[in-house]
Amino acid sequence: MTTTAVQETTYREAVREAMREAMQRDERVFLMGEDVGRYGGGFGVSLGMIEEFGEVRVRDTPLSESAFVGAGIGAALGGMRPIVEVMTVNFVMLAMDQIVNTAAALRHMTGGQFSVPLVIRMTTGGGRQLAAQHSHSLENWFAHVPGLRVLAPGTIEDARCMLWPALLDPDPVVIVEHGSLYNAKGPAPTPGTEVDIDRAVVRRPGDDLTLVTYGGSLGLVLDAAERLAVEGISAEVIDLRVLRPLDSAAVAESVCRTHRAVVVDEGWRTLGMSAEVSARIMEDCFYDLDAPVDRVCTQEVPIPYAKHLEEAALPSVERVLTAARGAVGRDG
């Protein structure tokens, strides 16, 4: 692969390349999880890695989320740099004890004696007709917890480039990958690209309002911004991409300039990321706001199976457009 032409890749391949690179760079890095080896990963992310790195470094675990996430914690304490893959954010609920009570708490609870340099990756989100036990966006649960860093790569570049700095972080990092992104195609990032795992990023500059989003919703928000431009509304799009610690400054900088904001989040509205972001906008930009902050979230329902029902539950371009028009006073 010495060609200089821009390579096409997918989000799935980008995550895989990131893991391959990390394992080549640091022999302490290994991957474990359910079906990451012979099966190639529940979503095909680690396909081929067991052949390349062998069974010791690409470890198929039994169905025991708590044990293998906790084993990742212990292995990190023992000097390794584990990447633990949990198939979906719904299944990671079975390992919540280890993540919240141990991984996140350990540094503080031990007065700084121990840290847990562990990366936990998982799929999140809906849109694939997998219904109520495989489709939720529960990343806000992790973003609630002091001691964790939570990343939501919404682009191929972030998928490719966030893993290495996450592995260098001495603290536990949760990475949520939206399931509908795996097949997304785009140019492969140039080798050596560095991305920030502290800060949000402006994906599209604009003046009339700010659309704040992350992860799987980024694409539809960018589509909505494009359509708004046609209507003469200039929307700035902020991709949070780091859900904890939240980069409020980036959001405030934009909203204080545009005076209007809509938060788009595939999680539920109640106590979700959107609630936190809008509270921070209120705290940081109250006197600069020209309209109430609006939110586009998933309807408060366990995600249904039927296609039309699922679509009705999830954020859509149309719902973003409606909220954006409302925010700039162009509704109806």
Add this chain to the structure above:
Amino acid sequence: MSAARRKEAAATSGSHAVAHAPDRDALYERMLLVRRFEERCVELYSSGLIRGFLHLYIGEEAVAVGVLDHLREDDAVVATYRDHGQALVRGVPIGPVMAEMLGKAEGVCRGRGGSMHLFHAPTRFYGGNGIVGGGLPLAIGLGLADRMQGRDRVTVCFFGEGAMAEGEFHESINLAALWRLPVLFLCENNLYAMGTALDRSESETNLAVKAASYEVPAWSCDGMDVLAVWEAARRAVELVRDSGGPVFLEAKTYRFRAHSMYDADRYREKAEIEHWRERDPLLLLRTTLLADGATEKDLEAVDARVTAVIDEAVAYAEAGTDEPVDELLTFVTSGR
């Protein structure tokens, strides 16, 4: 570690060279240290200096003392919220342990952990865990790191029989057996999980049988007799180290005190407690030592030595300072 802490650690260090015959005097002294330490904790709790949950190990001392004698300095220990005995016997410095109980900045965890969450990196003491069963996945992970890095270290994970009903026990021992991880699963069966007796929580009350179903060598020992624990643990630790795979050892023991200081102990008969007290591990070893020629005076001298160590630890803790509130948010993340 500060110079003061290093000195403290040296003075009370319990990390011993692995022995082939038990040093009975040393075992006695260590059990007594744990017993007297906790008796002092009760006083400090009554006077309000120790707060929160306080789980006493009184009656169970033979287990930690008999087991930990077989560990090397580079081995690791994972314990539960009932962790004072394991911490002291492992050699976590007693002054900082007491300071932790008092919530002082000089505590092992700088006052963040308290009684249930004692941790100490230099002795590879990985807690203290307030979650029943929560230490098991962590312990097998330490074993996994050793296995992957080709080290012959052993991780001992203590847990109560109550934890054997938790999924984390089953998930962890299965994974340890499957991957052959060098972990000693050390079950302290004191017959109760808070107020729930073993036969009210386990369908199979023979715990070694239960563990053996995971293809793990498993057996039981008399947890009140420190020499029996010592011998069983010697075999167990050797087997883990030599085979590189897990072993399960059940120590049949009993706690003489309530589950914690909050517990009114309504769920068991006084006669049952009295019956077990006749097999107090200190009493048993004391009888043996006296029969073997020790004198009452010798044993009094041990008591005096232990008491002096504890007095000093309490003084150290009481002289401790409060962590400045400015430091509240320190250690949440590395602040990378």
